[in-house]
Amino acid sequence: MVYAQASANCPQPGPAIMNQAQIIEDLLAFIARDGADDDTFNAMALRVFGYQFEHNQPYRRFCQQRGRTARMVKDWRDIPAVPINAYKDLTLSCCAPEDAGAVFMTSGTTKDGLRGKCHHPDLRVYDASMKTHFRDRFMAGQTKMRIGIVFPDETMMPNSSLAHYLALAMREFGTPDSHSLIGPDGLDTNTLYAALDHAEATGEPYALLGATYSFVHLMDDMRESGRTAKLPAGSRILDTGGFKGQSRELEMDDFYNQLSATFGVPRSDCINMYGMTELSSEFYDNGNTVVPSVKSGPHWIRSRIINPLTGVELPRGDTGVIVHCDLAHFNCVSTILTEDAGIAVDDGFMLLGRVQGAEAKGCSMAVDAFLEAARG
């Protein structure tokens, strides 16, 4: 029996506590490596955990409540995973929140409307993580591409990690004529159509990046104007985040078929990125010829599929809930319990969407219905 109670136990210093400058330096070096074997990853994960256990007080209490301290944990799999919902109630930051150089907020699409915050002292590690992995997985050997962003930019959404991610992609990997396609007045179809024409005329590959639901709106607009494109070989599309109730919902197969038909980009070059505000690294697939695709991340993030109730890791092929250990998310909490269902497979995992709450089996009112009744 675990007696969990909020109490201030005596601090137990973990091994080799680092300061912020040291951990940033270590992580930048870690990201720059070619890869990491189990031991190397484990050693770095324990250092990051030690750092967070020392500097992130709410997380420390959470770990103590789970009966774990930095000193006890010897395997990254035993690091207590914080449910992502905790970001709504707790400030999980190693640095003082007022010292954060960047604050990313969750989109608040959940039913209670509360938004969780992730604090970053600066974005050096975040950006290194994004750039290194994006180059490997999306750029497919090219150094620069003409990029169009189908998402509001950083000035419109200053607390969106996705807006930052996309801006960074355009800045680092875009040719000078890359552009944002969503302005204060909405979708800029003129620029888009000009870019599509340009690509078709010159044969120069074009990349479109944005939220999944933005693509739905974009395709609806194009269908209304009877517009399609046949983008040249090497062109690529990146969608992320799903529909989130912001557009009509499509089956994944239909979505990629439409995407492919609208832009002339084969489904194998339509990449889905899986990322979260509560992470500083992203997962990609190698195209969506078959859905659900297999997602994988870089060597500084590892994921497990667990039974959410027991925390026990599930064998390959079993559906469970995804836990990530993202070393790049060093200032908050690296190990998080998501609300995403997944299946572990060779070379990664398949993402199956949100874990659905269970329907009532009997005649007692289920939690969701109860809360709905409470709202009237």
Place this chain on the structure above:
Amino acid sequence: MTERAGYLPGIAEADIEWQTLDFQRGNAALHVEVPVLDDAQMDALAVRVKLASRTILKALTVSEIVDITDRAIARLLDRNDPYRRKCEALLPLVTGYDAEMVRLGLTGYLKTFRKPNLQKFIAEDFANPKILDEFQPAPKGGFTKAIGPDLLVHVWAGNVPGLPLWSMVAGLLVKAGSIGKVPSGEPLFAGWFAQLLVEIEPRLTDCLAVVWWKGGDTAREDALLKQADTVLAYGGNESLTELRKHVPITTRYLPHGHKVSFGMVAGATLDTRKAAGVAQQAAYDVVRYDQQGCFSPHLFFVERGGRVSPREFTRYVAHALAGFESKYPRRELTIAEAGGIAAWRDAAETEALSHPDMEVIASETGTWCAVYSEDTTTLNPSGLNRTIRIVAVDALDDVAPLVAPFKAFLQTAGIAAPPEELHRLANVLGTAGVTRICALGNMTAPEAGWHHDGRFNLLDLISMVEIEQSAETAAETFAPYTD
């Protein structure tokens, strides 16, 4: 192992399309074949049951029906009876509940349908049960008779074993022909009971039927509903609303939606001698059918001021839950269910980090969880499946205003309190919307003749036919002996 569900008089099994529902528990697999009738078959079935209801059932006396039912129940209580053996072997497989819990639950439940209880059941609604057999003189003058529907359609839901028995017996007692639709979560019991009744009294052969269709199959639903005189339906409000759209306006519709129940513990009961027993009873109500019943507790309100504090009481309950876990293990959960209660527990744990007045006690393997809270500003539900929230209150009188906003959903309040307090609380709880007050430990076992959701189980089903005095007086003037 394969078992056929349903009971379909007048239709050859070979003419029926069967669909298989698979149930897997560990290494044991059960395939339940459920019947999918076409429109013509459903129609013919309804016609057949209506006819038998009028010509056969309505000609039996209530006493005869009570006797037949009592004999069927006696068979189900006999652990050597083949039907009982099937219940004990297959219902745990189908529902996932622990076999011992199902066995004990069935016995406790079936006991409440023996003859004396059936008589109480009737007496609860009819001062003079003979009114169901023939016209009886009415105090206001004239005569009245209670007539049950020709066709009562039952739409059952959920997976609590044996639940259809309530409405099946209610239908029988008012001489209603019944066609019941079993839920996919427990498709077996109703069919067995129908077969058993017919085995005992072959005259009932055409008086009832048990069918199945896939949820949302409105074509099948419509075929049956348009023939019904009365429809009795169980389920969530969403599915009940959907069903209502298919019930003709001339048909009586009696929905039983999902409910919220809770327990209350008075400070006076929490002395060091009695507190452990009270906690044990509270935990028992949580464990029984893993809180899936409408009568199962969603939370407990515990009054401060006893020798044992509400926080300590929570630990007692946790201890009792741990004890029950080894005796009656929880049903194996789907990943969605596990995710649901993990999210509930994790949210409580996170909340506890910033609320030192909270306490979360959980088993390492997630098999149960008790959360202690002092927050009475909002009524937070439990995650069910053996997760329970225990809320400290200064006085139990504070509870009624807390639950009142849920008036439309309230059902049972299990109470541990001294007599005077019990009656005082009952008054305010009744006004707040509670329809059943019972002892802790009895929440999941309503007594015979209870008023389910505050309604009349039998009266709601019947129509009164009256011979007014004027008819009587007028008739006198036409009598052959009149001067």
